[in-house]
Amino acid sequence: MQFGYVSPEQLMKDRADYARKGIARGRSVVVAQYADGILFVAETPSRSLHKISEIYDRIAFAAVGKYNEFENLRVAGVRMADLRGYAFDRADVTGRGLANVYAQTLGTIFTQEPKPYEVEIIVAEVGATQADDQVYRLTYDGSVAQERGIAVMGGSAEQISRYVAEHYGADMSLEAALRLAVDGLGRDNGGEPRSLTTDSLEVAVLDRHRPRRRFRRINPPELDDLLASTGEPAPSDAAPDDAVPGDDSPST
Secondary structure (H helix, E strand, C coil): CCCCCCCCHHHHHHHHHHHHHHHHEEEEEEEECCCCCEEEECCCCCCCCCCCCECCEEEEEEEEEHHHHHHHHHHHHHHHHHHHHCCCCCCHHHHHHHHHHHHHHHHHHHHCCCCCCCCEEEEEEEECCCHHEEEEECCCCCEEEEEEEEEEECCCCHHHHHHHHHHCCCCCCHHHHHHHHHHHHHHCCCCCCCCCCCCHHEEEEECCCCCCEEEEEHHHHHHHHHHHHHCCCCCCCCCCCCCCCCCCCCCC
């Protein structure tokens, strides 16, 4: 059987379109630097499938897209960080080093495998000061961009990013940054803003003032208190309008 010729440019375009469509089906993640660290906020239909995780002492990982694909990347990152920290020194494990490894892996998969990964990830490392923080955003083809301030990926990232950028300040408190991120996630449909419940949110921080292990999850009871302290408490006893109980869809 004779197969038609497809130019390399068209092949790469088709792969990129395929990956972007898969990522857009996932729910958004907002990463924001605030005065005392780096905040991660994700809308998720599942309490057991994490989109935000710890990689190492000062390093965290956030992702959107196909869960099984970005979970493979997360596990590989944890193993690499543990091996390097054990063989050399814990200070040798850096966000930049992990981002470079992820970039090579994603780039190779995009060009050589039958199907590209439908994922977009952020690797963040908190420093002693805000100027020392490092946030790297990696796309499906291995491209790397260093972000400052805020980064939004997945779903309606452009709409959310515009809203958050308009109200963002580098010296924001955790409470203010959290409220801004939650408000931004609720403005993903271009129409009336949605009211998100704390049960539909996954929130974590890299707190620069914690000893050694800087990663900390913020669970619903504390999340309720933080949102209430901004003067706009979020409901926690009702499901969001578009949530489906037991929804474990492949793109999160």
